[in-house]
Amino acid sequence: MAKNKIRRIDMLIFTIIGYIVLGCISILCLIPFLLTVSGSFTDDSSLFEYGYRLIPQEFSLEAYKLIFQAPEVIAKAYGVTIVLVFTGTLLGLFFISMTSYVLHRKDFKYRNKFSFFFFFTTLFSGGLVPWYLVMIGLGMKNNYLALLLPHLFSVFHIIIMRTFFTSIPESIGESAKLDGAGDFTIFARLYLPMSIPALSTIGLFIALTYWNDWYPAMLFITNPDMMPLQYHLYKVFNSMQAAQIVAQKTGIPVAQMPAETFKMAMTVIVTGPVILVYPFIQKYFVKGMTVGAVKG
Amino acid sequence: MHRTNSLLTELKKNKMLFLMLIPAVLYFIIFSYLPMGGIIVAFKYFEFDKGIFGSPWVGFKNFAFFFQSGQAWLLTKNTILYNLAFIAAGMAVQVGVAILFSELKGRHIKKMMQSSLLLPYFISWVVVGSFVFGIFNYEFGSLNTLLKGWGMSPVDVYGNPSIWFFIIVGFYLWKLVGYGSIVYLAAIMGINPELYESADLDGANIFQKIRHITLPLLKTTIIIMILLQVGGILRGNFDMFYQLVGNNSLLFNQTDVIDTFVFRALNQQGLDLGMPAAVGLYQSAVGFIIIVSLNALIKKINPDYALF
Structure with missing residues (x-):
């Protein structure tokens, strides 16, 4: 009896502290999002008096109106990013799984040598400058390929896929081979359909990488029409160029624009899609994380 | 002789598998191994119009400049302190x-x-x-x-x-x-x-x-x-x-x-790229030594978790 009582008390203390701590961290995680959304609906001229708050002091839709007066600017950036996410994810999945398929084949004599050939690149690199020179040498300045190529392959994903393929019984491939199927056919017709769960998790990671990427754009893209979403947002925050383009398209002088709340509204528009799909993809994501934690 | 023969037989036997590896092999040669060769830029005074091979050699001057300017110590200290935190x-x-x-x-x-x-x-x-x-x-x-x-x-x-x-x-x-x-x-x-x-x-x-x-x-x-x-x-x-x-x-x-420093040096157009390349090589080489020694250590603790 006494023991039970003690346990109830210590569990009670633990539960209370636990919920308070986790509750506080959860709120801290959400507050920047809420502040930004609220900021985007605030009247720009009231900002200097009242600042950004959780609830706007003076509600206003001006920032969004300004964005949608020249929708083609943001639409272009959206277009670049969406095409990039789809092409990058599909091509990446195809190439990564094809590579992993070969590396997992036990009858492929040089599989360990090739595996090390890929893996070594994660240990040592030439650094940013030589890579930059190679990219420039290949004509990547203002080239969409500069956005696509940097994330097409990932050694980490190749290792995860190789581990996944190893869990598929070899007899499946062997019996198909007896029926006269070639290696590529076995990979494309048998292994790929069986790997949809693994592929969709890795695909999520790749898609997220492309969606959030801005670095190659900063290095290689100077043409405003070719900028992906995140880099466009970066420009909105860090250069007058973005504001001038909007001024040109809408005819509103830069000085009269709700410049500060405009930045917040852009942040909301850039982040919105990820937040909207988040509840649906979170589950797969967590599953993929725990798979990735197990070493390949 | 024997080696080439076995490679040839393997090529014949698994022609399709080799073909399927080509995209990945090309990709890593172009975007990883070629830049590794490009680290010679770190030993040159790089001029864009002369290219990697035309630019003059300067030996270890780029490294000397980086270490003598006091930047090396500040950047290394910041990078390590932040990462430890x-x-x-x-x-x-x-x-x-x-x-x-x-x-x-x-x-x-x-x-x-x-x-x-x-x-x-x-x-x-x-x-x-x-x-x-x-x-x-x-x-x-x-x-x-x-x-x-x-x-x-x-x-x-x-x-x-x-x-x-x-x-x-x-x-x-x-x-x-x-x-x-x-x-x-x-x-x-x-x-x-x-x-x-x-x-x-x-x-x-x-x-x-x-x-x-x-x-x-x-x-x-x-x-x-x-x-x-x-x-x-x-x-x-x-x-x-x-x-x-x-x-x-x-x-x-x-x-x-280190990374922000190299980036800024690269982004300031018209400057010599030899110095940021040298800093990048310093980061890569020391990082490589650290990883290899740590891996040996992990192998001792629990071989299952070793990277390679």
């Missing part, structure tokens, strides 16, 4: 959160909390940069709004370098708390429940169970995670530093890391 604070917070999640009972509220903890992982550092600006900018940032509301004087965060260490570490924790705790939570879920049941029979309370069962059994996972991160101790989270600090040179003494 990320590793230590990240581990403490993530393990703590994982333990709380594993012991608390309410399923729905836990799910809600886990969702909000993981949310920051999904947004880009550009967006985080915009959050930071919205909170800390002097005229109308949320922080100063709050301070003014309490009758206190506003703080000039962007003009005060010493605060930035805490802001950067804070936002690192903020972005990765949910993501990082998943690994530890999975490890806790793998602990045999019978251990806790027999501890219950012995009358152990929850704090004793955490201290004597959960933490000791997490030890290996924690050590491995720390060693893996220490392997990248010279690599900077470029995205984070660049988006939070940007080109605000007022803060560089406290916030400049």
Whole structure:
């Protein structure tokens, strides 16, 4: 009896502290999002008096109106990013799984040598400058390929896929081979359909990488029409160029624009899609994380 | 002779498999191994119109300049200090959160909390940069709004370098708390429940169970995670530093890391690229030595977790 009582008390203390701590961290995680959304609906001229708050002091839709007066600017950036996410994810999945398929084949004599050939690149690199020179040498300045190529392959994903393929019984491939199927056919017709769960998790990671990427754009893209979403947002925050383009398209002088709340509204528009799909993809994501934690 | 023969027979036997490897092999040759050869730029005075081979050799001059200017020490110190803070604070917070999640009972509220903890992982550092600006900018940032509301004087965060260490570490924790705790939570879920049941029979309370069962059994996972991160101790989270600090040179003494330095040197058009290439090579080479030695260490602790 006494023991039970003690346990109830210590569990009670633990539960209370636990919920308070986790509750506080959860709120801290959400507050920047809420502040930004609220900021985007605030009247720009009231900002200097009242600042950004959780609830706007003076509600206003001006920032969004300004964005949608020249929708083609943001639409272009959206277009670049969406095409990039789809092409990058599909091509990446195809190439990564094809590579992993070969590396997992036990009858492929040089599989360990090739595996090390890929893996070594994660240990040592030439650094940013030589890579930059190679990219420039290949004509990547203002080239969409500069956005696509940097994330097409990932050694980490190749290792995860190789581990996944190893869990598929070899007899499946062997019996198909007896029926006269070639290696590529076995990979494309048998292994790929069986790997949809693994592929969709890795695909999520790749898609997220492309969606959030801005670095190659900063290095290689100077043409405003070719900028992906995140880099466009970066420009909105860090250069007058973005504001001038909007001024040109809408005819509103830069000085009269709700410049500060405009930045917040852009942040909301850039982040919105990820937040909207988040509840649906979170589950797969967590599953993929725990798979990735197990070493390949 | 024998080697080429066996390669030829293998080529004939598995022609299709070799063909399927071609895209990946080409990709890594062009984008990884070719740049590795490009590190000769570090020993040259690089001029764009002369190219890599036409530019004159300068020996170790680029390295000498980097080390004598005092930049090498500052950048290395900042990079290592930040990474140590990320590793230590990240581990403490993530393990703590994982333990709380594993012991608390309410399923729905836990799910809600886990969702909000993981949310920051999904947004880009550009967006985080915009959050930071919205909170800390002097005229109308949320922080100063709050301070003014309490009758206190506003703080000039962007003009005060010493605060930035805490802001950067804070936002690192903020972005990765949910993501990082998943690994530890999975490890806790793998602990045999019978251990806790027999501890219950012995009358152990929850704090004793955490201290004597959960933490000791997490030890290996924690050590491995720390060693893996220490392997990248010279690599900077470029995205984070660049988006939070940007080109605000007022803060560089406290916030400049190797990656941001190399990037700026590259981005200042018309300058010699030999020096940033030398800094990059220094980072890569020392990092390589660290990883290889750590891997040997991990192999001793637990061969299952060794990288190679």
